[in-house]
Amino acid sequence: MPENKDYRLVVKTLYGLEEILSKELLALGGREIKKLNRAVSVVGDLGYVYKINLALRTGLRVLLPLAEFEMEDVEHYYEELLAIPWEEHFDVNTTFAVDVVGRNEQLNHSSFAGLKAKDAIVDRFRDKIGDRPTVERGTPEVPIHIHIYQDTIRVYLDASGDSLHKRGYRLAAARAPLNEVLAAGIIMHSKWNGGMPVLDPMCGSGTFLVEAALIAHNMPPNIYRQYFGFHFWKGFDEDLYEKIKDGLLGRAKEYDGKIFGRDLDDYALDAAADNIERSMFDDVIRLKRADFFQTDPPSEKGLMLVNPPYNVRIAANTHKFYREMGDMLKREYAGWTVMWITSDLEAIKSIGLRPSRKWNLFNGELECKLLQFDMYEGTKKIHKLR
Numbered sequence: 190m191p192e193n194k195d196y197r198l199v200v201k202t203l204y205g206l207e208e209i210l211s212k213e214l215l216a217l218g219g220r221e222i223k224k225l226n227r228a229v230s231v232v233g234d235l236g237y238v239y240k241i242n243l244a245l246r247t248g249l250r251v252l253l254p255l256a257e258f259e260m261e262d263v264e265h266y267y268e269e270l271l272a273i274p275w276e277e278h279f280d281v282n283t284t285f286a287v288d289v290v291g292r293n294e295q296l297n298h299s300s301f302a303g304l305k306a307k308d309a310i311v312d313r314f315r316d317k318i319g320d321r322p323t324v325e326r327g328t329p330e331v332p333i334h335i336h337i338y339q340d341t342i343r344v345y346l347d348a349s350g351d352s353l354h355k356r357g358y359r360l361a362a363a364r365a366p367l368n369e370v371l372a373a374g375i376i377m378h379s380k381w382n383g384g385m386p387v388l389d390p391m392c393g394s395g396t397f398l399v400e401a402a403l404i405a406h407n408m409p410p411n412i413y414r415q416y417f418g419f420h421f422w423k424g425f426d427e428d429l430y431e432k433i434k435d436g437l438l439g440r441a442k443e444y445d446g447k448i449f450g451r452d453l454d455d456y457a458l459d460a461a462a463d464n465i466e467r468s469m470f471d472d473v474i475r476l477k478r479a480d481f482f483q484t485d486p487p488s489e490k491g492l493m494l495v496n497p498p499y500n501v502r503i504a505a506n507t508h509k510f511y512r513e514m515g516d517m518l519k520r521e522y523a524g525w526t527v528m529w530i531t532s533d534l535e536a537i538k539s540i541g542l543r544p545s546r547k548w549n550l551f552n553g554e555l556e557c558k559l560l561q562f563d564m565y566e567g568t569k570k571i572h573k574l575r
């Protein structure tokens with residue numbers, strides 16, 4: 190794959206993070222950025238592909254286009270896929286898998302479209318090399334994506350391999366964790382720049398805490414990853430990759446602020462401690478066992494990031510819980526900005542505070558609202574007058 194060639198890449202993301210991802214891609218040197226649904230397309234070369242895999246906070250996958258064609262029938266689809274020089278892209282000893290999104294009249298089942306594509310790839314290798322690569326469904330070294338939209342077929346190599354939300358630091362799990370990409374997107378929606386202390390009073394496995402520490406230090410979030418999809422491509426340029434990695438690490442900043450994590454569950458705190466140690470941010474993140482309703486704020490003002498129980502994966506009387514949380518915010522948290530995500534759209538009404546901004550997001554399959562509350566001194570007074 191030539192290094193100086195430009196590609197129109199597709200970077201996938203979560204619903205509601207397209208704008209933030211576009212800004213990230215621009216800041217990293219991308220060109221001709223176009224927002225799509227749950228994705229952004231951008232032009233860049235192979236060095237840019239390495240860079241964005243390491244540095245993006247709100248990207249899930251980086252896809253590099255290999256072919257695009259209008260299919261006539263199933264035989265033609267197979268022939269077009271057979272014509273792609275797969276053996277120039279990856280070695281016969283590398284594992285692969287085909288993932289298909291979409292369908293049309295002739296390819297009306299994604300598993301059929303995937304099977305046909307796999308046959309074409311295997312046949313191509315047999316013909317050119319005399320041997321075939323192995324299909325690995327779970328964690329293939331080279332994932333291949335096929336997008337079907339009516340008769341248009343787009344074929345991509347997945348430059349990320351595993352999804353980019355798998356940063357590499359969060360190996361210990363607590364209940365109902367937030368996707369790391371979503372956590373980073375929420376912090377970026379708040380426009381926090383490291384200036385104020387951060388508190389997650391219900392931190393679970395510590396996702397917000399580590400993502401905030403990564404942002405505060407301007408650290409590329411995927412620096413802990415051992416490899417990406419492109420590591421298995423023929424012609425992977427290790428020297429260029431290491432240079433880009435060093436360049437990104439060279440932009441890391443000192444941070445002398447504080448990030449506070451609290452939870453009342455020991456199991457969650459153990460998982461958080463484990464993940465934070467792996468992230469190497471144990472010097473800036475302070476963990477404490479605490480009940481939100483029984484504990485004072487850790488500082489006069491700050492940014493609160495909170496992902497309380499939704500009554501889906503963790504059972505809770507959310508109406509009562511959210512009302513009491515709202516009361517606590519009014520009483521104790523004047524001066525704080527609160528970013529609150531929940532899928533319990535009914536219980537939101539019990540919070541008793543008016544959000545200054547709100548966004549629609551998805552936490553996995555769950556439709557969520559992200560609410561921003563600015564807790565002014567006045568909020569407290571108004572509450573007292575009631």
Ligand SMILES: C[S@@+](CC[C@H](N)C(=O)[O-])C[C@H]1O[C@@H](n2cnc3c(N)ncnc32)[C@H](O)[C@@H]1O
Nearest residue numbers: 366367391392393394396452453454480481496
């Ligand atoms: C949805 S989980 C948070 C998951 C977390 N964002 C993560 O990424 O792992 C909600 C957390 O709230 C905690 N929690 C519930 N009630 C609490 C309270 N009164 N005080 C502190 N933590 C509480 C639970 O123990 C649980 O870890």
